[in-house]
Amino acid sequence: MDTYYVDGVFVPEDQAVISVKDLAVLRGFGVFDFLITYNKRPFYLEAHVKRLQNSADKIGLKLNHTGAQICEIVEETVRRNTHHEESNIRILYTGGISSDGVTPEGNGKLLVMVTPKLELPGWWYTDGVKIITLDIERFIPGAKSTNYLSAVWALQQAHQEGAIESIYVDRHHRLLEGTTTNFFFFKEGKLITPPSDILPGITRSVILELVKDHFEVQLRDVHKEELETMEEVFITASNKEVVPVIQIDQTGIGDGKPGEKTRKVMRLFQEYTTAYGQGKV
Ligand SMILES: Cc1ncc(COP(=O)(O)O)c(C=O)c1O
Known part of the structure; x- marks a missing residue:
């Protein structure tokens, strides 16, 4: 026990x-x-x-x-x-x-x-997952409060559509973050993630540090209209780590498989967490 x-x-x-x-x-x-x-x-x-x-x-x-x-x-x-x-x-x-x-x-x-530790399905990482978007704004998004009503509701909506996560979209059509994840995508080789009105994920901050020497990074607002132009997408969280996304709502991402750059981020994060566990970093 x-x-x-x-x-x-x-x-x-x-x-x-x-x-x-x-x-x-x-x-x-x-x-x-x-x-x-x-x-x-x-x-x-x-x-x-x-x-x-x-x-x-x-x-x-x-x-x-x-x-x-x-x-x-x-x-x-x-x-x-x-x-x-x-x-x-x-x-x-x-x-x-x-x-x-x-x-x-x-x-x-x-x-x-x-x-x-709850083990998550291996296929999430090998095949990639589907996520959906929902028009929801969190109250005080910078706080991780015990009021996660919107998350519990939004995740049920995702599951009904065969998706594993919902991404909140605000009144300005900005994609912000998932119910318990942060959102990243690659476009024209650059790694892009929203800068504000989100929970500052610890995984997100570690990844932003790790990728510095490998990719150009842009912290900027992300609009829903950009979905079609996203080349690779992934979400991050403490328990999920880096999960590749191959579909958002009805839009397929890339060639329907986890992309090369996302796999690089997954590898960098895995190497780092392994070293962390060994007390090397
Ligand atoms: C709303 C929200 N965004 C992002 C995250 C990811 O944060 P972290 O990487 O620190 O787990 C979480 C974590 O649960 C969350 O609840």
Whole structure:
């Protein structure tokens, strides 16, 4: 059985509970972050905790732990789950209990859940996937809040259409990001990804660093009208890493197979995460 951290104590997963009066339950008010391990080492833990703090700042949730304290608790929770080959790590900070059921009072609870890493289908990476677009705008997109109603809804729409992810399109017809992924494409040899109004993905930032010496990169708005001109497309996320995309809505991308440049990005990322797991970077 997995061990979780819940508000000061380590408990077996089936004893991990919070109050039903918590704002996270009543209002979806809380923040979370998610990362995985490579060779049991949490990937970019400090960056994820920093993003958790930023998310909290953006939604007006006061955290009662420093970043260093959260990192230490995460490390300890991972150490208590060494029976996993690799782990998924979810760090969650709830809104806490509120006298009027809506106003935060700064008494949120920190939870750390470490579970076995979920393996994703191999064909995603060898054959490429279909994704769809949906006209949805996230509220405070720079925050990873526990209110992921639009993500849960949008992903159901994707699954109904045989796709694995939905990309949000805003009122200006800008393609922004997926429900839990960032969006990239190649056009005329350049790697392009939206600069703002997205969650700043940790995978995205690592990839932007890794590709610097290999491709010209453009951070700019991406319009839905450009779909037809995209030569290669991929999406990124902590658990999914780099997933090649071969179809968006009804538009086929490239020659229907993961492209050469995308495969290069996948390779660079894999080499980097392997080295990270070995403590070499
Ligand atoms: C809305 C959104 N965009 C992008 C991402 C990708 O971020 P990361 O690479 O840090 O996992 C996520 C992660 O869950 C997300 O929820």
